[in-house]
Amino acid sequence: MKISVIGTGYVGLVTGVCLSETGHEVTCLDIDEKKVQSMRNGISPIYEPGLDEMMKRNIEENRLFFTSSYEEGLADKEFVFIAVGTPQSKDGSADLQYLNNACRSIAESIQNDVIVITKSTVPVGTNEHVKRTIESHMSRDFSISVVSNPEFLREGSAIHDTFHGDRIVIGSEDEESLERVKKIYQSFELPILTTDLRSAEMIKYASNAFLATKISFINELGNLCERLGANIENVAKGMGMDQRIGSKFLNAGVGYGGSCFPKDTNALLSIGNSVEYNMSIIQSVIDTNEKQQRIIVDKIKQFIPDLTNKKVGVLGLAFKPNTDDMRDAPSIKVIRELVDSGADVYAYDPIAAENARIYLPGATVYRESIDETLQDMDFAVIMTDWKQIKEYPLDQFRTQLKNPVVFDGRNCFPLAEAASHGLQYHSIGRPSVGLDL
Numbered sequence: 133m134k135i136s137v138i139g140t141g142y143v144g145l146v147t148g149v150c151l152s153e154t155g156h157e158v159t160c161l162d163i164d165e166k167k168v169q170s171m172r173n174g175i176s177p178i179y180e181p182g183l184d185e186m187m188k189r190n191i192e193e194n195r196l197f198f199t200s201s202y203e204e205g206l207a208d209k210e211f212v213f214i215a216v217g218t219p220q221s222k223d224g225s226a227d228l229q230y231l232n233n234a235c236r237s238i239a240e241s242i243q244n245d246v247i248v249i250t251k252s253t254v255p256v257g258t259n260e261h262v263k264r265t266i267e268s269h270m271s272r273d274f275s276i277s278v279v280s281n282p283e284f285l286r287e288g289s290a291i292h293d294t295f296h297g298d299r300i301v302i303g304s305e306d307e308e309s310l311e312r313v314k315k316i317y318q319s320f321e322l323p324i325l326t327t328d329l330r331s332a333e334m335i336k337y338a339s340n341a342f343l344a345t346k347i348s349f350i351n352e353l354g355n356l357c358e359r360l361g362a363n364i365e366n367v368a369k370g371m372g373m374d375q376r377i378g379s380k381f382l383n384a385g386v387g388y389g390g391s392c393f394p395k396d397t398n399a400l401l402s403i404g405n406s407v408e409y410n411m412s413i414i415q416s417v418i419d420t421n422e423k424q425q426r427i428i429v430d431k432i433k434q435f436i437p438d439l440t441n442k443k444v445g446v447l448g449l450a451f452k453p454n455t456d457d458m459r460d461a462p463s464i465k466v467i468r469e470l471v472d473s474g475a476d477v478y479a480y481d482p483i484a485a486e487n488a489r490i491y492l493p494g495a496t497v498y499r500e501s502i503d504e505t506l507q508d509m510d511f512a513v514i515m516t517d518w519k520q521i522k523e524y525p526l527d528q529f530r531t532q533l534k535n536p537v538v539f540d541g542r543n544c545f546p547l548a549e550a551a552s553h554g555l556q557y558h559s560i561g562r563p564s565v566g567l568d569l
């Protein structure tokens with residue numbers, strides 16, 4: 133099938149490359165000419181394990197193309213995916229300017245009937261707006277059908293999620309288009325749910341908001357456990373054994389970040405407001421996460437009230453492991469507060485350090501290894517549960533640090549082990565151990 137994908141951000145590029153991998157002929161379109169040039173040479177602008185190799189293979193086998201021209205990108209294409217960004221506006225709603233631009237450009241350049249498939253996360257009702265916008269800007273009379281096809285891929289495992297996700301959701305009012313879009317995914321062997329257009333749009337927000345709710349819920353409970361001497365890990369285990377609850381997404385920590393949960397929870401709140409419905413649960417989820425992102429600073433100050441000239445080694449900066457994405461990473465708030473409180477921050481991340489420079493205070497010093505980041509520090513803070521951090525020998529925390537004190541925002545180590553290796557170890561939702569040091 134001949135497919136065009138507009139927008140080569142995270143979602144667009146992964147979708148385009150994966151669809152070409154299954155044998156479709158895919159042209160990815162982006163208005164950024166420099167980006168297009170580098171993608172033609174097989175260089176992905178985003179970090180995603182396995183993507184570069186898959187990209188190169190499909191370019192070589194003539195199934196994957198890149199262009200900055202709408203005429204070229206849309207020529208002979210039956211399917212046009214829209215995967216442009218819908219970032220958060222100042223008022224919390226989704227900003228649809230890139231989507232509107234894409235619709236106008238599609239209208240000006242199409243030469244045949246198309247099915248427009250929206251992958252971007254868009255407020256309920258937007259696909260109808262997409263159809264109206266394209267139709268009102270077309271100079272010739274082509275047939276436009278719209279289909280909502282939200283994505284559920286996670287950064288860091290996007291390729292795996294594309295091929296092995298839990299479901300594919302396709303929504304439209306047009307039965308024939310639904311059937312044709314289903315055929316794109318024929319080789320995927322995943323359950324396909326077909327729905328009406330508005331429900332498909334809602335499923336994306338509902339899923340992300342529910343997952344965010346799970347995280348804020350477990351974090352609130354963790355804060356309560358700390359005050360009551362219980363251990364959130366044991367509590368989560370017991371809860372997760374109930375299949376109605378499920379064991380996933382019950383890890384307490386310094387809160388969620390990234391490009392989706394903060395943006396989509398705010399957008400859902402704003403969608404509610406637009407129809408005068410107050411989504412109070414979602415408001416609480418957002419408020420809890422705001423507090424949780426800086427909870428480790430409260431904990432640090434409780435044990436070390438004066439941070440002036442204290443040397444702090446921060447391990448992990450990205451909002452989660454296996455990504456260089458710093459958007460809404462809890463490390464941003466924490467490092468800003470540490471610096472504002474007079475501390476000297478030395479930071480390490482296996483791959484996000486370059487992006488981090490845009491977000492973190494100028495005073496932050498970047499280190500190349502965990503060893504280097506811990507050497508002679510007054511204490512360490514763990515912000516991302518990278519594998520190399522979780523597997524770092526606990527003995528070495530003690531030998532490298534000036535004081536063997538660790539504040540772990542991701543519960544990387546079992547309490548008994550941390551204590552037996554001579555650390556004073558503070559984590560989230562669990563009792564602090566090794567306090568007598």
Ligand code: UDX
Pocket residue numbers: 283284285286287288340343347380381382383384385386387388389390391392393451452
């Ligand atoms: C998310 C959704 O999972 C995906 O389906 C959607 O398409 C995009 O948004 P992503 O943002 O890549 O994906 O990250 P995810 O792995 O879901 O983690 C989000 C955040 O939640 C991270 O900051 C992570 O550290 C945090 N998290 C996750 C927790 O704090 N506890 C958990 O138990 C799980």
